[in-house]
Amino acid sequence: MEMTEEALNNERLQAAARFKAFMMQNSTKTNFNLYDHLVRLLTKVMDERPENAVDVIEDMSRELKGSILQEKQDTLRDNPSSSSALLLAEQQKTLFKRAASGEGDHEEELVDSPLPNVAELAFFFEQAGVGLGKEEMQRIFLALKQLVDTQCLQRCRIWGKILGTQSNYLVAEGEFREGEGEEEESTEPSNEDEEREEESQEDKDEAELVEAADPPPKSTYKPPPPVPKEENHTGVNKFTYFVCQEPGMPWVRLPVVTPAQLTAARQIRSLFSGRLDVPVVSFPPFPGNEANYLRAQIARISAGTHVSPLGFYQFGEDEGEDEGLRDSFEENPNFEGIHVNEMAESLNLWVHHVQHILTQGRCVWVNITKKSADDVDEDAEEEEKEEEPDEPEPEIGPPLLTPLSEDAKIHDTPPWSSMISSYLIPQFSIAVLRSNLWPGAYAYASGKNFGNVYIGWGLKYIGEAYTPIMLPPPHSEYPSGPEITEAQDPSVEEEQALQAALEEQTAALEETEDLEEEDDDDG
Amino acid sequence: MDSDSLHYSVDLAAGNGLTLSSEQRAALQTSLVILKRSYKFSRVLFWGKILGIKCDYFIAQGVEEDEMKKKKSLYSLNCLDWHLLPQATESMTADVALAAQGRFTGDLSHEYEHTETRTEGEGDEATEVEVTVKVNEASRLATTVSNIDKDVSVVPRGAFTKSPSGKVQINRSFGGLHPTEAAKLRNYLHFREPVNLKKKSILEMSDLNPALDFLDPLSEDIPKGSWSLQLERGGTVCVLRSLLWLGLTFFHVPQTPQHGYIYMGDGLINLDLPFML
Numbered sequence: 001m002e003m004t005e006e007a008l009n010n011e012r013l014q015a016a017a018r019f020k021a022f023m024m025q026n027s028t029k030t031n032f033n034l035y036d037h038l039v040r041l042l043t044k045v046m047d048e049r050p051e052n053a054v055d056v057i058e059d060m061s062r063e064l065k066g067s068i069l070q071e072k073q074d075t076l077r078d079n080p081s082s083s084s085a086l087l088l089a090e091q092q093k094t095l096f097k098r099a100a101s102g103e104g105d106h107e108e109e110l111v112d113s114p115l116p117n118v119a120e121l122a123f124f125f126e127q128a129g130v131g132l133g134k135e136e137m138q139r140i141f142l143a144l145k146q147l148v149d150t151q152c153l154q155r156c157r158i159w160g161k162i163l164g165t166q167s168n169y170l171v172a173e174g175e176f177r178e179g180e181g182e183e184e185e186s187t188e189p190s191n192e193d194e195e196r197e198e199e200s201q202e203d204k205d206e207a208e209l210v211e212a213a214d215p216p217p218k219s220t221y222k223p224p225p226p227v228p229k230e231e232n233h234t235g236v237n238k239f240t241y242f243v244c245q246e247p248g249m250p251w252v253r254l255p256v257v258t259p260a261q262l263t264a265a266r267q268i269r270s271l272f273s274g275r276l277d278v279p280v281v282s283f284p285p286f287p288g289n290e291a292n293y294l295r296a297q298i299a300r301i302s303a304g305t306h307v308s309p310l311g312f313y314q315f316g317e318d319e320g321e322d323e324g325l326r327d328s329f330e331e332n333p334n335f336e337g338i339h340v341n342e343m344a345e346s347l348n349l350w351v352h353h354v355q356h357i358l359t360q361g362r363c364v365w366v367n368i369t370k371k372s373a374d375d376v377d378e379d380a381e382e383e384e385k386e387e388e389p390d391e392p393e394p395e396i397g398p399p400l401l402t403p404l405s406e407d408a409k410i411h412d413t414p415p416w417s418s419m420i421s422s423y424l425i426p427q428f429s430i431a432v433l434r435s436n437l438w439p440g441a442y443a444y445a446s447g448k449n450f451g452n453v454y455i456g457w458g459l460k461y462i463g464e465a466y467t468p469i470m471l472p473p474p475h476s477e478y479p480s481g482p483e484i485t486e487a488q489d490p491s492v493e494e495e496q497a498l499q500a501a502l503e504e505q506t507a508a509l510e511e512t513e514d515l516e517e518e519d520d521d522d523g
Numbered sequence: 524m525d526s527d528s529l530h531y532s533v534d535l536a537a538g539n540g541l542t543l544s545s546e547q548r549a550a551l552q553t554s555l556v557i558l559k560r561s562y563k564f565s566r567v568l569f570w571g572k573i574l575g576i577k578c579d580y581f582i583a584q585g586v587e588e589d590e591m592k593k594k595k596s597l598y599s600l601n602c603l604d605w606h607l608l609p610q611a612t613e614s615m616t617a618d619v620a621l622a623a624q625g626r627f628t629g630d631l632s633h634e635y636e637h638t639e640t641r642t643e644g645e646g647d648e649a650t651e652v653e654v655t656v657k658v659n660e661a662s663r664l665a666t667t668v669s670n671i672d673k674d675v676s677v678v679p680r681g682a683f684t685k686s687p688s689g690k691v692q693i694n695r696s697f698g699g700l701h702p703t704e705a706a707k708l709r710n711y712l713h714f715r716e717p718v719n720l721k722k723k724s725i726l727e728m729s730d731l732n733p734a735l736d737f738l739d740p741l742s743e744d745i746p747k748g749s750w751s752l753q754l755e756r757g758g759t760v761c762v763l764r765s766l767l768w769l770g771l772t773f774f775h776v777p778q779t780p781q782h783g784y785i786y787m788g789d790g791l792i793n794l795d796l797p798f799m800l
Binding site for chain 2: 062084085088128129133163165166167246270271413423424425439440455457466
């Protein structure tokens, strides 16, 4: 009996050894064997003790195989990745470096710096449910500091962010001191000249191709004279705007906006791509590239949505002009702050502090020749805030510091929604205003503080599907005259009558000739 | 996005300017846990926020065992009390498309009315009848949520698997897309019943893995260019924004299983998209 048991044991051992040998056979493909794999897998299970181990065993097995493959040393040298993330990180690193300066200067800077407190702004807007995340706001803060350090600005604030399809724009609003920061303007007209030259060149080429036998008719269309743009520090060009794509990237100064661009921007609906130099593809054609379009939209958004509590700003006393023309104001030192509940309930307590843009594309109306002014009026049908009755001229927009309650509705949508940030702790909440006209524009007010920001796609809410404007009727190719007007063919009777008349004429002629000849003969 | 990871996912998808305030976040963390229990959901997703003129709607979704079927949507006005939204039926969607105009008001009982004249009968018997379609905002909200889910809900490829029995489940071994793959639109899929997949030829299907590629990729959307794919946060987060439903943001952190989408907007489809591209 003992012998048989021993033999059985022996056999079992042998069978086990045979199976172990089978399991230790290396795979011809991967050069692994099952035995080692199972050992590793079970060790892993023992070490990690996952819950419901039987359910996840396949995944663990796969992971294990993967990790073995990764361990293999590569024969190629490691390629240090230069991904876009790394490049950006290197660029952003400069933001976090402290500027090396003497300590004496430092204190002066603290007092004089036009740098706004972005952290405070972010804190308040975060309560309103608006923001870009804490770290991002901090980076923007640092980027703004960089801007203030490099440009000599009198005032500066973060305007907002405009989303694009490929990248986004961070927009900062700055105000230069009088007479500074105007060096870039001279470059613009030269650009336009170049374009004109190119156009005329093309025209010439085409003209050579078409033979002179049948000259094409000259266009009689005369474009209306362009509305002159507003100077720096006035109207829509009161502030200068800087954009960058990511905090840490260089700030780019946007060109000044022209009335033609504002008028065109009102008629088109186009997303931003995120690159300043691409042309805007639209109908009607937009005069300029994306930088100009961006600047135009910024001007429109600012005019529509920059609001402050009533009484925060007041008109200067020295200005005795009538209300519509006043374009400057100062901070009211006696402003006490308005209670949050009142601010949230009544739009009367909020006022616009950026001038309304007229349909002409300027803040202050200017009389260009009378005919053209009418044309411009017809083109610009979209109004920013209040629908002006079709007064011929001059146009007058609502004056500065007009309450929001005067804003017009768009398709029964009130232009503003107001709320308080917290209903649970109302005593510490802030009043929040959301624009329905420009989705993405927000304002808050808390005590003596207020702020405006825009984060969105740069598109206005129009309340209905967009309809591009109709094409103008085509011009007549030739002036209509007798040689190209169609007439009915004459009937047989008419032809016969005409022929008879002609014959009579010739007969009469011949008779007179005969008479003359006879006279000659007589002579 | 998953309610458990809400506290950091909201920040990752905050690039379009709208986030949740601290008070709302705290309230959601409390109420969604209770919601999960009381409706017996296996997972609760915070879906987003629809802005109304008077107040905003917060939307959450609960899923049961199958991740795709039997999704239930709930709304709340204060992030605390959740109520079920009605299921969007086809007739309801058609009525809402006809009648609902303009922005959401913020009042669920608000009624939208639309009157139009239709001709009934044929030939000489044709008569013009005035038909009035009435829908309330609750059904508009329900259809908007279901439309957005149908049009632009996104998951990265491989995040969900379909078992042979047809059950869709989270892929436990999904480790995230590789950074180079994450920059390609075809690696993101519509999380809805596939529409285009059935129309594909055998040749096109040959490369697809039936367990993973059971959904339509975003790269086949019409019109082309209705998505904006960007790398944010210093290139570490892949963010997709829909241009058709402005306000939908999807994020995925490459090489991690973190992904999710959130809608924060006014609930209006961007019909002008063809003019903008």
